[in-house]
Amino acid sequence: MEYQLSDRQNKDLLERMLMMRRFEETVAATAEDHFFGHYHLYIGQEATGAAVIEALGTDDLILTTHRNHGHIIGRGADPGPTLAEILGRADGFNGGRGGTLHLTSRDQGFLSTSAVVGGGIGLAVGAGYALKRAAGTAISVAFFGDGALEEGTAYESLNLASLWSLPVLFVCENNSLGAPGASAGEYPSSVNAAKDLIDIPRSVGIAAQSVDGADAGAVYAIAATAVAAIRAGQGPAFIEAKTVRWPGSRPIWPELATGITNLAAATDGALISGQHAAWINEHDPVLARVRCLIEDNILLPAEIDEIDRRVIGTMEAAKSMALASPLPEPESALEGVFT
Amino acid sequence: MEYQLSDRQNKDLLERMLMMRRFEETVAATAEDHFFGHYHLYIGQEATGAAVIEALGTDDLILTTHRNHGHIIGRGADPGPTLAEILGRADGFNGGRGGTLHLTSRDQGFLSTSAVVGGGIGLAVGAGYALKRAAGTAISVAFFGDGALEEGTAYESLNLASLWSLPVLFVCENNSLGAPGASAGEYPSSVNAAKDLIDIPRSVGIAAQSVDGADAGAVYAIAATAVAAIRAGQGPAFIEAKTVRWPGSRPIWPELATGITNLAAATDGALISGQHAAWINEHDPVLARVRCLIEDNILLPAEIDEIDRRVIGTMEAAKSMALASPLPEPESALEGVFT
Amino acid sequence: MSKITYAKALIDGLHGCMSEDDRVSVIGSYILGLSPLNNLVDRLREDFEDRISDPPISEAAVAATGIGAAMAGDRPFVDIGTASFIFEAWSQIVNEAANAHYMSGGQISVPVVFHMLHGLRGGGGAQHSHSPQAMLFNCPGLEIVLPSSPADVKGLIRQAILSDNPTIVIDHAKLLAIEDDVPDGNYEIPFGQANIRRAGGDATIVATSFTVQTALEAAEILSKRGISVEVIDPRTIVPLDMETILASVEKTGRLVVIDEANLRCSVASEIGMSVAEQGFSSLKAPIIRVTRPDVPVPFSPPLESYIAVDAGKIVKAVETVTE
Amino acid sequence: MSKITYAKALIDGLHGCMSEDDRVSVIGSYILGLSPLNNLVDRLREDFEDRISDPPISEAAVAATGIGAAMAGDRPFVDIGTASFIFEAWSQIVNEAANAHYMSGGQISVPVVFHMLHGLRGGGGAQHSHSPQAMLFNCPGLEIVLPSSPADVKGLIRQAILSDNPTIVIDHAKLLAIEDDVPDGNYEIPFGQANIRRAGGDATIVATSFTVQTALEAAEILSKRGISVEVIDPRTIVPLDMETILASVEKTGRLVVIDEANLRCSVASEIGMSVAEQGFSSLKAPIIRVTRPDVPVPFSPPLESYIAVDAGKIVKAVETVTE
């Protein structure tokens, strides 16, 4: 069975991607004048997150990583409290206690963001354990980077999920291939001797596939197939989405090196210029998606523009909300260690 | 290139196996009247340890596990101080501080026995790191059980050794297949979702092979080939030896269920009787080896008997030495935390 | 009320919770280690077959599984076996379980229980004899339970499972076979309420886990020598009932703190220091700690005995502070 | 003598050792974290290209590699990065590195150095702000070094590398940019010798790592208020120079202990308790600890500031004990 996006889903998915992109642009713009810890933008990986999320249901549970903004926004969390959290404000999802590294939106099914590389994978297996015991059809999803596969807990967790046939979807966003960050001092990741990362889950009997993470349709087809199999009780599945990590992380390379996205450039390549032009042209999954929707006559440029304008408006409102939110009361730091 | 055992090596190897077997029989016999912690006998796995050790050189370094007696004795460590250590005596290799779980004979190239499942694997990778930097031809060897492959550090260590092309031989003694221990309350091991354990090292690019661990000749051929490749700079290698764990571990199943080995039973099956007869017939690697040496006219029964008698004499001397050794001075417990 | 072993009381407590609440499941069945009493676990296996499972030797993933399941609403009881192996899952405990509730701003709670056996067991050596409670005490966000009697373990284990916080229950292998009166039926013992195991006026002893037994032995010897000691068992160190301890020290003016962990940064250090801070004016003598010295645990019996807390050492310490 | 940053002094010390001894290699090049000074590491990369390597994100295997290499005779300097991630390698540190020498009966030594950056860094949140020295203090067999100045770090890092024992060197991100006089050439600072950073007679402050700077700030404020404090930096907590601390408390009769770790079982608890035990008769007032409270580290700046040790809190504590 081949899963294809319906028109409605195509629109949804584009909106998710634009929400992700415009949110990160807002983060980068806000960061210039306001305190942030370090953060890691999701730019360049939108097609993967949006397509996987499109394949999920509302009861599914998600565990994500330091590069979590896209997942949370793409899943439909209100960007206001999301940005407020990143800014450490009282009205942030975590009341300012988590920040970008631990951003959690329980209402959207997020249980935790672990900033420990690989930390969320085992938690997702645990969520799968609980869901399997509950005997419903919900599944859990772990998003993680290629670097997480260097951690032994990732491997242990894969083995355990496989042994107990838990309903877990493992989504590895391999953003190291061609990532320009290394030269700017970013962490080396994908320091893995595996020729093919999917050989790792396969070695412990987990069905695994690689996909071009910039191709939302392809990711959706694979994710929807995997989700259906998991819901049918076939045990965990693993997807490696090959994406390209964009700059825009703080403090390592805080510039929004590729500028504010101009959707018109999807159809008019001449609008892309500057040092990173080739890279934007080749890799930008948002432009690629827009291009494809127009070419396939799924959406008109004007319809896309309308979505984008709405998204941009949402972000402006979110920014206002977040900046209007107060910082938490200092003494409240002592509260809430225990329930 | 196919490695074959020379006559000399065949004799050596048999002696190593008999030393291992007779040592463990001595341990079990001594345990009845003297204090021991828990221990884990190597009976049933002698062909693997002896053949791998036969393929090593004197400068090679070894890290082993809780099931270490065979490796240490097979490598030529004096059984006196070995038994003394297991008995917690002052003249034990570790001065009584380690006991069976941490038995260390540095002179034989043993760096440590970690009783943490998987603990020695990373240490062996470290030894390989040092040896590679020293640019000689020595290699390091990690012996470990199938259970160790459930630990994430094992996986991390394989990946690291592969990435850095370190001179490490990984020897997994998979003793869970057909092991009767589980029914007697032994730890479940081999709780691994991998259909084939060697798929795990292979997933991170390590050359790996399985072998019948009861067949000393086959283990030797594979080990010698792997050692030569490692010495030639080809990076780490992995061997899975399929063996069968014997009872005789304390406290779980302390009986020497299969009795004292009678070498005559190698040629006269009628001498094997009792509850475990089939199992001894099928699995005992010592009897299998003796049978094979006689059938292939490599050694005469009388020659084998002579070796065995010498080995038994050595064990009697070892036992006397160990039992004559005093317990350590209590106050000495406070010394030697730091160099 | 019936006279049963500590091990049975523990399993009874757990069984009671499992009977009441389907969300409670057991991951890891070596709850009583390799104790001869381990077959008590068979009752759980029979009555809750699909709720007890043996995981691979993967402490980190196993702990994460417990934590993630708890985040999703389950109430897992995760057995780690020998306490030394919790170190394999240290990041999961310290970085995930302990922080999640606070750092999520209260959105998430983590009602997981981790159970393990700590301490000197006789020949365990350096890698099977740890008492990790001292290190865990330095990690905010974990409730830490150290039972010392059959009646306590039954009620404390129940409270641990009912608690919505991540809770570490640390038993001692040498407690398992101890027999004593245990109330029938289900009951919980609230956390943070110390138990005055023996009343006395000349000196206060604070002890936890198996060392409570040793302290009671010492108290008996001391009473024969005319020294009357009060033995306090905090039962949980997080939360810690400082009030009971301070009130006792106010009465006796003398404090000896006992701990199975080694000296530096031990539970004894913390409790002693808290008294030095909050009860200083009551003190008539230096506080003395009786703990393992700062050495790895040696294997050989005379070496292990030499470093172990025993009644003799406690008696000596009390005699010193009451001199 | 030249005025250089702490970061440069650290790299100079390491460079000196690498120049002298081929057995010294560096595993992990984020020695200065994401500090803007991180490019100082380039000097090591250039001069010792084949002796510095970046491992995968596998703290446990990386630590084991360092330990195993040391067992085999190498002298690796292993950088863990943010101290919170040492928890991933806890078993390797606590079960392998710390025990090997003792439990082998002296056959093996483990001359490895583990380096990491601890503490509140500004926005690090609950998983990037740990100070693991308190937990490590409870593990016998590790030397623990907490430098607080450029001159100290250079000499201490050298001593750490020369030591035949496993040694943990814990730097603080906020120290890296501090500039001060540092002697030229190679020198080592022996372990176990506290440094009296400021002499005084009214109260003793014991502080470590970055809190030494905070304590000195507080001492300055207090001196303007007519209170003269002695600020002692133990520099290493294993071994710990109790003599210098006890001598100071004997003189001042008052003790405030400062620690970046959270309260329970902190380094401050241990040092305070040791004084309550060994220096009780000198004490004229309760000992006070100034540490982080027992909460995970929150992200938001006002929350983080609220729980941080600062000069104001230290001043208040000293005023209380000298009242």
Ligand SMILES: Cc1ncc(C[n+]2csc(CCOP(=O)(O)OP(=O)(O)O)c2C)c(N)n1
């Ligand atoms: C256990 C642990 N070790 C090291 C780090 C520091 N660190 C933060 S992000 C990162 C790289 C992660 O790579 P990857 O998982 O591929 O995610 P990406 O940033 O590429 O999306 C590292 C090493 C960490 N957060 N946790």
Ligand SMILES: Cc1ncc(C[n+]2csc(CCOP(=O)(O)OP(=O)(O)O)c2C)c(N)n1
């Ligand atoms: C980290 C850790 N977890 C659990 C244990 C308890 N334990 C001791 S032996 C053992 C089974 C090991 O199986 P395997 O590695 O296959 O070795 P075998 O005993 O079969 O030779 C277990 C779980 C341990 N020693 N270390």
Ligand SMILES: [Mg+2]
């Ligand atoms: Mg990556």
Ligand SMILES: [Mg+2]
């Ligand atoms: Mg096995």
